[in-house]
Amino acid sequence: MLINRYLSREIFTPVVTICAILVLIFAGYSTTRYLPDAANGLMTGNTVLVLVLLKILIALEVLIPVTLFLSVITVLGRLHAGSEIIAMQACGLGEKSLLKTVFYMSFLIATIVAALSLYARPWAYEKSYWLKAEAEANFDLSRLRSGRFHEVGESNYVVFLESIDEQQRLARGVFIEQRKDATRTVTYAKEAWQEIDPSSGEKSVVLRDGYHYEMAANFGQTKLYKFQATRLLLKPKEIVSVGYRRKAEPTANLAASSETEDIAEFQWRMSTGLTTVLLGLLGIPLSRTAPRRGKSAKIFIGIIIFAVFYNLTAVAKMWVEQGVVDSFPGVWWPHFLLAVLLSILLNPKIFYVQFK
Numbered sequence: 001m002l003i004n005r006y007l008s009r010e011i012f013t014p015v016v017t018i019c020a021i022l023v024l025i026f027a028g029y030s031t032t033r034y035l036p037d038a039a040n041g042l043m044t045g046n047t048v049l050v051l052v053l054l055k056i057l058i059a060l061e062v063l064i065p066v067t068l069f070l071s072v073i074t075v076l077g078r079l080h081a082g083s084e085i086i087a088m089q090a091c092g093l094g095e096k097s098l099l100k101t102v103f104y105m106s107f108l109i110a111t112i113v114a115a116l117s118l119y120a121r122p123w124a125y126e127k128s129y130w131l132k133a134e135a136e137a138n139f140d141l142s143r144l145r146s147g148r149f150h151e152v153g154e155s156n157y158v159v160f161l162e163s164i165d166e167q168q169r170l171a172r173g174v175f176i177e178q179r180k181d182a183t184r185t186v187t188y189a190k191e192a193w194q195e196i197d198p199s200s201g202e203k204s205v206v207l208r209d210g211y212h213y214e215m216a217a218n219f220g221q222t223k224l225y226k227f228q229a230t231r232l233l234l235k236p237k238e239i240v241s242v243g244y245r246r247k248a249e250p251t252a253n254l255a256a257s258s259e260t261e262d263i264a265e266f267q268w269r270m271s272t273g274l275t276t277v278l279l280g281l282l283g284i285p286l287s288r289t290a291p292r293r294g295k296s297a298k299i300f301i302g303i304i305i306f307a308v309f310y311n312l313t314a315v316a317k318m319w320v321e322q323g324v325v326d327s328f329p330g331v332w333w334p335h336f337l338l339a340v341l342l343s344i345l346l347n348p349k350i351f352y353v354q355f356k
Helices: 002-039 045-081 084-090 095-137 251-255 260-286 299-322 333-346 348-354
Strands: 149-152 157-165 170-180 183-196 203-216 222-233
Touching: 002 045, 002 095, 045 095, 045 260, 045 299, 095 251, 095 260, 170 203, 251 260, 260 299, 260 333, 299 333
Parallel strands: none
Antiparallel strands: 149 157, 157 170, 170 183, 183 203, 203 222
């Protein structure tokens, strides 16, 4: 039907536009997160670029549904304000036809979102974990900037250099803090440099003339050692491992797991498609407005509803992880509440009669 194609095109255009804007905003935010690591020598520019692209791919499972939601509200709100909906109804386009058009588009987009969540998201997480691990394995003391604290990868240690002699590739006034289990270790050395074993290729940082402090977690017992020279071994590239990361685990593995954290992650991935359909349909009643009224009069209400729903899904996921809520209702109860709200807004008279 020509009118249905017109509505689909009108909704699809802002979906692409708004999503592109949100992606640019998110890319800018992610870039500011990783650029300091590149500036401080912890990552290369190419690594930062790939990490930002992977972050965007991960975020699409949230950005696309909210984009569809806002697009439906905006487009249909404009049609209501311009009396176009009234004209369509006069031509025989009823509420069911409008619902069908939005549902088909939401279902199509939900399929894309589900594929992203089930397959692209874990792949992107796995690649990002590997990139961070490789950046840590390629750690080079001489690339660090003096006068700043550097958190190196995910090895739980922080490095501070007072000054760097770039010609001699030598650092002076070196502080290194390490955390392992219930122990915190702080090392100070007057000088430090990095060496690579020519036979084994093993990388290490040589520390000269300093002190080694070892403290328990409760700070009740502290050990002090003085050294003339010592070595801090770095993780070789050949044994780089990211370990078990739930967000990077294939969906099929999560489905077969009985761990509460795995169940929560699996249900989250499965719920994104349903979220997309519900939000797309919810945009229909929220777009209703009187003719010649502001076309985005209810978009603020829509943003509040989405914010509340998204936070509820995060809480639901956390409760499943902690075992507070069983696998059923699991992470699904916020979707049930959203479906109830959708039914009320679409059929207010029915609920009024039932509860009168």
